[in-house]
Amino acid sequence: MTAHRRAVVLGGGFTAMLTSAMLSRHIDEVVVVERDEYPAGAQPRKGVPQARHCHILWSGGARIAETYLPGMTGKLLEAGAHRIGIPGGLVSLTPFGWQHRFPSTEFTLASSRALLDRVMREETLRQGRISVLERTEVLGLTGGADRITGVAIRDRDSGDERVLEAGLVVDATGRGSGMRRWLERIGVPAPQEESVDTGMVYATRVFRAPEGTESGFPLVSVLADARRPVPGRGAVLMPIEDGRWIVTLSGTRGGEPTADAEEFSAFARDGVRHPLIGDLIEGLEPLTAVQRSHSTVSRRLHYDRLGVWPEGLVVIGDATTAFNPVYGHGMSAAARSVVALEAQLRDRGLAAGLGRAAQRAVARAADDAWAMATSNDVGYPGCRVQGADPRLTGPAADRRDADMMGALATRNRDVARAALALMTLSATVTEIQSPRLFAALRRGPEVPVLTAPPLLPHESARLRIPAAA
Ligand SMILES: Cc1cc2nc3c(=O)[nH]c(=O)nc-3n(C[C@H](O)[C@H](O)[C@H](O)COP(=O)(O)OP(=O)(O)OC[C@H]3O[C@@H](n4cnc5c(N)ncnc54)[C@H](O)[C@@H]3O)c2cc1C
Structure with missing residues (x-):
């Protein structure tokens, strides 16, 4: 196998698994480099401390994961996860009141993050062409500002360091990625950083x-x-x-x-x-x-805007764009970026220009989620904004349209369908704009305001509060 037909994926978390499964359809050999040793079962591990918190995998991300890992949803459900219909299985007090439980058009896969990671890992590593180096740390990049030729790695047990050559390196090491440092060492300047910190x-x-x-x-x-x-x-x-x-x-x-x-x-x-x-x-x-x-800081590193970008390198997932987790968008936005990377790979193969085109496509794929999270977050008292996104600071920061749609979504099923397609990252802002949505927006509310949580009688049986009429 020539190194040119090898891809190395840095980090072995959610984004890395999906990326590897996707890459294995296009590239002969995929090697995942993960610092941790994977636990035997569905246990949290050091490299993913956020796994102890609620992790919602919205339908947008779940459908993409199922595409690259067919059967993954079934395995997750067999292991005890729940498939919860949205909004039929949602009891939510939104800023605009209780959401009506219209028939579901979206869903979430509900499990611990540790179980999700275990299933993703097993399903990915079962595929041929993918291997993983556990307890192996990425130290930096090899090559130069014009082309990356591989990565320097260190075995955490023996301390041995070596170079793993590759035609494509994808960084999926999450929020703590060392990529800025690694690039600086080979002469690539620091990317612009934007952040919104509530x-x-x-x-x-x-x-x-x-x-x-x-x-x-x-x-x-x-x-x-x-x-x-x-x-x-x-x-x-x-x-x-x-x-x-x-x-x-x-x-x-x-x-x-x-x-x-x-x-x-x-x-x-x-x-x-x-x-x-x-x-x-x-x-x-x-x-x-x-x-x-x-x-919880929403932070994006604009590798896509750098004047210099090496061939053979892509940064993806939290390593480039991380979100305030309260919107449940991190994994689904990363999944969208994997789709965007695949489209570039399909068009260009590993030919010159892939790195830069893919980095731009990855950034675009995360932009809806970025806009949704940050344009809401800037409203919180004391929110700290770094960067100059005109949607946050300019006249477009006006949220009246978004608020009107949010309010109507609670009481009009077609508006809910569109708003939830957007929220679950199943559709883009452009895709939801349809004659059906515009007609629904003109129609206005179709059902009364809910004055109590819309729990069904068997759900509210153990509560002191009554079920909604
Ligand atoms: C509190 C919290 C709650 C969240 N809730 C949700 C939610 O409800 N829904 C949702 O979609 N998203 C949620 N997220 C976001 C989600 O956790 C991330 O988007 C997702 O984990 C990104 O996956 P990743 O693979 O890019 O990074 P990670 O999952 O962080 O994985 C990075 C991997 O790289 C490894 N690594 C790091 N450095 C090195 C190195 N030098 N060498 C080798 N390996 C390395 C780590 O060990 C780890 O395995 C939440 C985040 C937080 C913080």
Whole structure:
């Protein structure tokens, strides 16, 4: 095998697995380089600390994952994950009121992130042509500013260092990627950086779900409202495998949840816009301590705008664009970027120009998710913005249209269909603009405002609050 027909994927997480599965359709050999040793089962590991928090895989990302890893959804469901219809299986207090549970047009795959990663890994590594070097750290790039020829790696057990040559190197090492440093060493200047930082903190705890709710329970969320001049506080409850509920609380600067177990319940009940999730977890057995995360800054590194870009290199996933996780977009946006990379690979093969064209395509694929997250986040008090995206700072920062659509989505099923296709990253902003949507926007609300959470009688049986009429 010549090194030219080899791709090396840096990092062995979600994006790396999908990227490898995609690349193996076009390139003879794919080698994944992962610093960690993978756990035997669905266990969290050091390199993916965010796995302890609620991870929603929206239908946009799930469909792409299924395309590259056929049968993956079935394996996940067999292992206990839930497929929750959206909005039929969604009980959500949006900034505009409770969402009506119209017939589902989208879905989410609900499991622990550790289970999702295990299934993705097993399904990817089962495919021929892909191998993984575990406990192996990427140290840097080889080659120069005009072409990357491989990566320098170090075996963490023996300490041995060597070079792995490759015709294509894809960096999927996540938020902590060393790519800026690695590029600087070979003479490539630093990329522009944009960031939007709400100061959001996540606090998560897993509970034993009440008997009788092991299957068919909805995804429940109480969302923050960025239009109010107070810190944004929200909560989400997601049923996962093994009869468990994962509950994640979030608060922006000035409204952060603490790691205190007593305060967790109080925050879920009294700290957010409705006590529903606090009521649902009342008296449940906690299975974990409260875990916190501060990794919530939306940040993008514009490798796509650099005047110099080496052949044979692409940066993808969180390593180039990471989002405030509260929108559940990270994995699905990364999946879209994998599709964008494949389109470039199909058009150009490994010929000259692939690196730059692919980097631009990857950036474009993440842009809808970026715009959705950041244009909402700038509304929170104390949000820190770095960069000059005119959609955040210029006249286009006006959110009236988005708010009008959000409000109508709660009460008009065609508007909900379009808004949820966008939110689940199943369709682009351009794709949702149809005569059907415009007619629905003109029609206005079709059903009354919901005055209570739209729980079905069997879902609300263990609550003190009544089911919606
Ligand atoms: C608290 C929190 C909650 C989230 N919730 C959601 C959600 O609900 N839905 C959603 O879609 N997204 C969510 N995300 C985002 C999601 O976690 C990321 O988008 C996703 O993990 C990106 O995958 P990745 O493969 O690009 O990076 P990661 O998953 O971070 O993987 C990077 C991999 O690279 C390895 N690595 C790093 N450096 C090196 C090196 N030098 N050498 C070798 N290996 C290396 C690491 O060990 C790791 O395996 C959340 C994020 C956070 C922080």
